[in-house]
Amino acid sequence: MAPPPQPSTPPVSKPSPRQTAARPVGHSSLPPKPAPLPEPSALPPLPSSDGTRSKIPYAPVHRRTPASSVLIPLSPAEMDRYRNFPGGVGSMILRKRKREDGDGATLGKRARDDEEADDRKRRRMNDVGLVVEHYNARPDVGVTQRQDSPIIGLKSFNNWVKSVLITRFAHPALAASPEVDGGGRNRGVPSRGRVLDLGCGKGGDLTKWSKARVREYVGVDIAAISVDQARLRHAQLRGGPRFAASFFALDCYAHNLRDSLSPAPFSRPFDVVSMQFCMHYAFESEQKARCMLRNVAENLRPGGIFLGTVPNSELLLCRLDALPPDAEELSFGNSVYTIRFEDRTNRPVFGHRYWFFLRDAVDDVPEYIVRWDNFVSVAAEYGLHMVYKEEFHQMFEEHHEHAEFGPLLERMRVVDANGESQMDEDQWEAASESSTLYSC
DSSP: OOOOOOOOOOOOOOOOTTOOOOOOOOOSSSOOOOOOOOOGGGSOOOOOTTSSOOOSOOOOSSOSSOTTGGGOOOOHHHHHHHHTOTTSHHHHHHHHHHHHHSOHHHHHHHHHHHHHHHHHHHHHHHHHHHHHHHHHHSOOOOHHHHTTOTTHHHHHHHHHHHHHHIIIIIHHHHHTOSOEEOSTTTTTSOEEOEEEEETOTTTTTHHHHHHTTOSEEEEEESOHHHHHHHHHHHHTOTTSOOSEEEEEEOOTTTSOHHHHSOSGGGSSOEEEEEEOSOGGGGGGSHHHHHHHHHHHHHHEEEEEEEEEEEEOHHHHHHHHHTSOTTOSSOEEEOSSEEEEESOSSOOOSSOOEEEEEETTTEEEEEEEOOOHHHHHHHHHHTTOEEEEEEEHHHHHHHHTTSTTHHHHHHHTTSBOTTSOBSOOHHHHHHOOEEEEEEEO
């Protein structure tokens, strides 16, 4: 968003205290009578090599501008002309003159504000770079090696939650889609619907969408290496790819999808937009959050489903408030995860940053609090209305005895054949995300 316009204070050019009129040139054969010199006390201070005041008045011979020009202030028309050059030379000149004419307190505050704004901009750019670097550096391990992860129980549980969301809410939206394929790719079973996966990462949900018999899939992620790995994973799906897929590397929190990418995949609306474990990065600023929601709303058909997961901000802030008042480091966690805040009291609606570490998954990267009430109200401005919200722990209580999702817990190795959890207490505590679902 553009900053509010500064108060229009007409700048007045200030003549140099050392400026005097040039000496007149006479045309008589006799030299003109020299004008009397002013008293030394009336002379303005001029620097000299020995630190004393010079008694010679300032009267330059070689001028770049007429002597009278510095006494003429900018006209209103000139003010408007300079003001209409945002970021150009004109506005730079105008800002400079305003600084010269302002008082010290105003200038100091403005300088501090400018410095803080620049610092926030640099910090945000650095945050994005850290996130991209982190996810690009994460190796795409095979299924066997993935089972050796020290937090395999937590990873499997998160995948189970996503499977429940997709089955309960995405499947009906896809079944109602006008986009139908005769089943040529899907072993004779008709495939239906289009999915837009924002923050697709390495394609961890491709198998889930394949089981949903989706007709077309589009994945977008800011990390280019991850996108390449997702493209390869799609090509290597068991039994061969059963649906058409396109992959793009783009920051969908800073760029409009339709304006920035190939128009063909976005020429028709999607039945489902999915954002898993990535939505909170958009809440670095209001501008990014709105860009994200605009990309969702513009590409989702009426009656379509927007589903995703975000951190549980209420739980995080409660844990922050529970820290001792004299705590030197504002952090909490266990052997699996660590969350570290930078400030106890400064809690902006957007840009409330913390650092997150998850063993064998996330290497201390900046993330952002998602204020739920604010999220709901801003999403409503884009025609997105909440139909379901539940914490992960409650989703387990709600679905672990379900005829379909109960056995899925065992197949996905969240629990063993005896119903015992593969997660220890530390992993269960780390599973504090909230699931979200919106309709358009």
